[in-house]
Amino acid sequence: MMLTGAQIITEVLIDEGIDKVFGYPGGAVLNIYDALYKSSDRIRHYITSHEQGAAHSADGYARATGRTGVVIATSGPGATNLVTGIATAYLDSSPVLAITGNVGQPLIGKDSFQEVDIIGITMPITKHNYMVKDVTKLADTVREGLMIAASGRPGPVLIDVPKDIQTALCEYTPRQKPVRPAKILKKAAEADLERAAELIVKAQRPFIYAGGGVVIANAAPQLLEFADLIDAPIGLSMMGLSAVPADHPKNLGMTGMHGKFAASKVMSKSDLIIAVGIRFSDRATGSKPEFVRGRRVLHIDIDPAEIGKNIPAYVAVLGDVGDVLSRLNTRLTKQTRLEWEEEINGIRHCPDSRLEMQKGKLTPQAIIEEVRSRAEDDAVIATDVGQHQMWVSQYYRFSAPRTLVTSGGLGTMGFGMGAAIGACIGNNKKRTVLFTGDGSFHMNLNETATAVSNNLPLIVIIMNNNALGMVRQWQTMFFDKRYSNTTLNRKTDFVKLAEAFGAGGYRINNIGELDGVLGKAFGAAGPVIIDAVIDSDEMVLPMIPPGGTINDIILRG
Amino acid sequence: MNGNMNGNTDETTAKKTKFILCLLVRNESGVLTRISGLFARRAFNIDSLSVGETENPLISRITISAFGDEYIREQIIKQLSKLHDVLTIELMDPEKTVLRELLLLKLHVKKGEQNEIMQAASVFRAKIVDLSQSAMILELTGDTPKINAFIEFLVPYGITELCRTGITAVGRGNYILKNIEEENEDGTDVL
Incomplete structure (x- = not known):
């Protein structure tokens, strides 16, 4: 079937299960919007007020559903308006595919109207980006882009499509077999799991520190089973907050700069931090030397580059955190740590853990x-x-x-x-x-x-x-x-x-x-x-000042 | 994995050294920008970078010479590995690697100095590739210390132009830099 480049884009999106896209039309994406118009019974486009809003919408869609969010924008200012949205998705590992139009290839490099080098601009804030220069490669590029965005540690991908590629005709064949992952992710090695299990069994005061990776990997059930099995408390980074129900008995809540006193205090008493889907942001750790002083870190993550980037790992297990946790769970037997539990309860019920805002006021x-x-x-x-x-x-x-x-x-x-x-x-x-x-x-x-x-x-x-x-x-x-x-x-x-x-x-x-x-x-x-x-003087407390430790915590204004 | 690939930056491992990386990359436009941009934004230092097409026109080979402690070395390798266009990356063992650099150097030659320079060139096994009444171009291939020594010797004569390609490297013996993508074709143990 002969299709235009623009039609190929919408066909591939529909083929890959995308039924909603966000965006904003413009001169360099007229053809894509024409294709969307013709396919509006199969793919729904939501126009925002500004391309930045569209990029955040695609990101919010991805975070809430786990499916890749797609955003379309025109060349030049349309594309640059996406930048903050793409960077936001990149830092929080959210799967977003941005499709931008660009001026036709003969006009590229001539500072043409609404021309900008969006590939150069977004290189450091995307997992990968492409400029399509050959219409025969367009379908596979969109497929590969979707796959890269969603696989491994997810993140944004941008595909820039010059106008002449959108109008060019090309034979389109629906995909025959699944696209191979760009970077092969091996399952965690048995030897690493063995070392991890050994470390956990030997620990007196383990602390599970769960982050956004647990949410992204849909690994909450495995995490809860793990926490019960090894009888360890859970602290969460902000990105990990929704992973564990707030009323779960093992959950101490958020740690870090504005974390709960009990969560940060218990973490500082631990002898082993089991970090799951965590990247140890400076806002989460405070002082890095103090963070690891007197304790070991077992780091479980899908991204090899996160191991040792901010905090050295004593043992690291690389892989999908859901897969790693369920395999660890089958290795481990039920443990009980009564002394540790007693100490945790003491911290949980101390006055510093029970700070509440004023009653009777709109707080x-x-x-x-x-x-x-x-x-x-x-x-x-x-x-x-x-x-x-x-x-x-x-x-x-x-x-x-x-x-x-x-x-x-x-x-x-x-x-x-x-x-x-x-x-x-x-x-x-x-x-x-x-x-x-x-x-x-x-x-x-x-x-x-x-x-x-x-x-x-x-x-x-x-x-x-x-x-x-x-x-x-x-x-x-x-x-x-x-x-x-x-x-x-x-x-x-x-x-x-x-x-x-x-x-x-x-x-x-x-x-x-x-x-x-x-x-x-x-x-x-x-x-x-x-x-x-609300009151202008309302403060966020407790607060551990930047680079500080639990000993520097500010509890009251 | 554990031990030295987990970011331990205690004093014994924090020694800064020069190291050589060999990469196979997709021969796509922008691949050099992706690599050099990554060095810049993560504040890694790059000493030299040389690139060329391989026997397979879809794949280029890059040799990077960089400087840093074990933490930097490890982060550079891991961050580069994440780039979609990087197919293989290998930290080369200096003991088991042939390293070469090409130097082209132009000298202003005064009367009576020509013979001295030619003698030096023959000691270093450099070639004279161009000669005129007042100028000479010398070509030298070798490892970095040899090239540095040659340049140092020639400084007093008046170097007017100098260019070097940066290091390029190949492992000794039967060692072959493999394209990891092809290695994983069997799909075992893959998530």
């Missing part, structure tokens, strides 16, 4: 707990970046994997709207909640239009402290309260703004209004924006 904790009581267990909770993100990480009691969609590695303010939209669409328009701040929301609030156009049941809760709260917090703590450019004093009326976009808008000024407004929001069919006014 972030009160808002989050009220939302939790209304949201379903598998509802996706998206966040932007800043204080509200940390409060959600600390107080929201997650109970199912992939329910937290947040920008961890890159810390992208403005991520939330696009990501929440993508997650909501990916879950067939299931009710989704976005927690954001007045700073983050201002960055990409244009995507409210996308939520309204698609009538998404999205609840946006702006924790409005009239400030760039996290930066302000650092200014309070480390810059002698010199609030440079963090007191916003903006006059934006978020309720009117919501209404102007066609969304529902509510304001909550005090705790008495919380229940009623959330009741309306959770009953709404379409998007609702809630302006929740």
Whole structure:
């Protein structure tokens, strides 16, 4: 069957099971949009307000569903607008395929209208990228791109398609056999598993430290079985938060800069850290020498380059964490560590572990707990970046994997709207909640239009402290309260703004209004924006200052 | 895996040395940018890089000379291995590797110095590939210390142009740099 390059792109996407794509049309992708128009019964395109929003949507879709998110943008500014979204996906290992148009090959290198070297620009923030220069290679390139994005440690891939390739005709044959993985990942070696098992059995005070890799690998059941088997507590990185139910008896919660006191304290008492799907970010470890002093690290991960990159591993097991854990589970017999359990319980119940926010006031904790009581267990909770993100990480009691969609590695303010939209669409328009701040929301609030156009049941809760709260917090703590450019004093009326976009808008000024407004929001069919006014001086605590240890922890403001 | 490939950076292993990597890569446009860009953004130092097509036009071979401690060496290898276009990467054992570099060097030759230079060239087994009344081009192949010694000797005569290709390397004996992709064709133990 003879097809144009543009038709080949949509055919391959459909063939590989992609039925939803995000994007924004433009001059260099007119042909792709024409092909999408003709195939609209088999593949649905969601237009956003801005390409950045589309990139975050594809990412949010991928995080919430585990399936690869696809985003399409035109050349030049369309392509550069994807960059923040691609980098966000790269840092958090999210499978995203970006397809960009480019000017025709005769115009490449001539600084033509809307021409940019997007391959050069995205090289350091993609797993791989391609410029297709031969239409006969287009189908296989798209297939390979999808495979690279989703295989091994997932991540973004970009395919740049010049306009003449989109219009060129080529014989198209559906794929006959599966595309081979780009990099062959071998199963973990028996000898490594043996060494790991030995280390675990010998440990007196093991601590399981689980991260985003557990969520990505869908390895939560294996992890819980493992924790019960070896009788060890679990601490989570922010990216790993949804992997283990918050009320699981072994779960101590988040560790790291804004982690729970008990989780960080127990970790510091351990003699073996079993790191599963973890990359030891500086925000998670604090001081690296202190992190490993007096303890060994067993590192289980799919990416060989993570072994020893930030923290030296005493023993490493390379492989899919689900496969590694289930094979370890069959090797291990039930262990009990009564002394360790007693010590952990002591830490869990000490006064420093029981910090709560003020009662009777519209605090972030009160808002989050009220939302939790209304949201379903598998509802996706998206966040932007800043204080509200940390409060959600600390107080929201997650109970199912992939329910937290947040920008961890890159810390992208403005991520939330696009990501929440993508997650909501990916879950067939299931009710989704976005927690954001007045700073983050201002960055990409244009995507409210996308939520309204698609009538998404999205609840946006702006924790409005009239400030760039996290930066302000650092200014309070480390810059002698010199609030440079963090007191916003903006006059934006978020309720009117919501209404102007066609969304529902509510304001909550005090705790008495919380229940009623959330009741309306959770009953709404379409998007609702809630302006929740909180105190500017509200801080994220506890906090371990950058490069610090549990001994430096700041518990109270 | 454990021991020295797990990022132990205690004092005994933190010694910085020069090391040689041989790579087989897909002969695609941009592959050199991917490799040199990776060195730049991860703050790895690169001493030299030489590249050329192999007997298979789809595959190029790259020799990289770099500098760093064991941690850097390990990270460079692992990060390069992740690149889609990198098919094979091998840290070469200096004892079991033939290393060569090509030098082309132009000298301003004053009257009466010609013989001295020619004698030196014959000691180093360099070739004179161009000669005029006032200039001379010398060609020398060898390992890095030999080339450095030759350059050092010629500095007082007035070097006007100098270029060297960077190191290129091949393992001794029956050792062959294999394309890992072909090795994995059988698909055993694959996830």
